[in-house]
Amino acid sequence: MTQKQPLRIYLAGPEVFLPDPIEAGRRKCALALRYGFIGLYPLDAALTLDGLPKAEQARRISAANEDLMRQADVLIANLTPFRGVSMDSGTAFEVGFMRALGRPVLGYTNVMPDYATRAAAFRQRGFSTDDGDxxxxxxxxxxxxxxxxxxxAIEASGASVVRQTVAPGLEIEHLGGFELCLQQLQRQMLGTAATPLHRL
Amino acid sequence: MTQKQPLRIYLAGPEVFLPDPIEAGRRKCALALRYGFIGLYPLDAALTLDGLPKAEQARRISAANEDLMRQADVLIANLTPFRGVSMDSGTAFEVGFMRALGRPVLGYTNVMPDYATRAAAFRQRGFSTDDGDxxxxxxxxxxxxxxxxxxxAIEASGASVVRQTVAPGLEIEHLGGFELCLQQLQRQMLGTAATPLHRL
Incomplete structure (x- = not known):
């Protein structure tokens, strides 16, 4: 990778649903900047939505986020489970979106057990048909x-999925795994990565 | 739309996890064909995976599905909740993937309550931190x-999300909503749709 401009990273994840989503985005952008990267965060706050019908609000947020992804060089996704066995569906959409654009996708999760283990635990607790199992x-x-x-998609990008356990209650916002993703990108920039990121 | 070739529809959804996923794909393809469309189903069976390490099996399935999406003109997604409040994450990835390629995406869900209602019900049942809420x-x-x-993404494609309730226990495989999506596509082909599908 020889580009001179700082890489722009789309910051995908369920942090947008935290009590203070703006502050969560600032923290991620600040950490990205420490590694020389520009964070692009799906910051609804920049839009004027007050008084608009819900459907129009949603449409504008979606359009703004799609635009933001098209401006990004790479995506880092928070894959931590969100209201069920799997990650946030909006984040999954965004991983697919950037993958189809041919841009590298990276990801981390703050819950260590793998998908099959989580699905087995979910089933064992005995949910209703509304839960889709x-x-x-x-x-x-x-x-x-x-x-x-x-x-x-992450591995085909030349990256590896970061998995670690964090303190209970901090699964959504902990930035340790995010920082390890930034370090993967930094190794790419320095040319010391074991596997080059594809198409970067 | 003036194309002569039958539309190829990527059939995204959690049906691949049914006890007989091949038969589920056949049913969807047969119904698509009744409307003059070719269904492309993420049919792992066509791959030779026996004896390969798990990671390599996964890699081949992923690559085959991405190839199949690139061959498709349009996607219809089964958005029914899967092991939690939200849809299957792989399906969400695929909706984003096709959206980024600029191809129309349609979708249906066999569970009527909206996201907020389902999230409230999920929370009320009192889950652990592992459940991501x-x-x-x-x-x-x-x-x-x-x-x-x-x-x-579905609405921006010129389609509307199909939502209906089905008989309990048939949430994953019921094809009523899928057929309504096929009818949306058919109206496009006949030029009688209220809103033209974008980029088709």
Whole structure:
């Protein structure tokens, strides 16, 4: 990678649902900057949404986020489970979006057990049909943190999925795994990475 | 739309986890064909995976599915909740992937309550920190079936999200909503749709 401009990283994750999502974005951008990268955070605050119908608010946020992704060189996703066995669906959409644009995607999760283990625990607690599980459904078991479309997109980008356990209650906002992703990118910039990121 | 070749539809959804995923794909392809469309189903069976390490199996399935999406003109996603409040994360990835390629995405869900209602019910049942929820997290509330990145991508394609309730236990495989999506596509082909699908 020879580009002179700082890399712009789209910061995908469920932090937008934290009590103070703006502050969460500032923290991620500040950490990215310490590594010389520009963070692009899906910051709804920059839009004027007051008084608009809900559908129009949603439309503007979606359009702004898609625009922001097109401006980004790379994506780092927070894959931590969100209201169920899997990651936030909006974040999964964004990983796929950037992957289709041919841009590298990286990711981390703050919950260590793999997908199959989490799915087994979820099932054992005995949920209703509204939860989208039942005993005869197969559980994907590739020792991976998430659905293979997500983890393989990250690996095909030349990156590796960061998995670690954090203090209980900090699963959504802990930035340790995010920082390890930044370090993966930094090794790319310095040319010391074991595997070059594809298409960067 | 003036193309002569039948439209190729990528069939995204958690049906790949049904006890007989091949048969589920056949049913969707057969129904698509009744409307004159070719269904492309993420059929792992066509790959030779026996004896390969899990990571390599996953890699080949992912690569095959990405190739299949690139061959598709349009995507129809099953957005029904899967092991939690939200849809299958692999399907969400695929909606984003096709959206970034500029191809229309359609979707249906077999669970009627909207995202905010489902999230409230999930929270009320009192889950552990492993489930990725806690009382101070905001719940997205746009009266929509899913995260706005998903539903707005469908609406921006010129389609509308199909939502209906089906018989309990058939949430994953019921094809009523899928057929309504096929009918949306058919109206496009006949030129009788209220809103033309974008970029088709």
């Amino acid at each position: 039942r005993p005869d459904l197969q559980v994907e078991d590739f020792d991976a943190a998430e659905n293979l479309m997500i983890t393989c | 806690r009382p101070d997290l905001q719940v997205e509330d746009f009266d929509a079936a899913e995260n706005l990145m998903i539903t707005c």
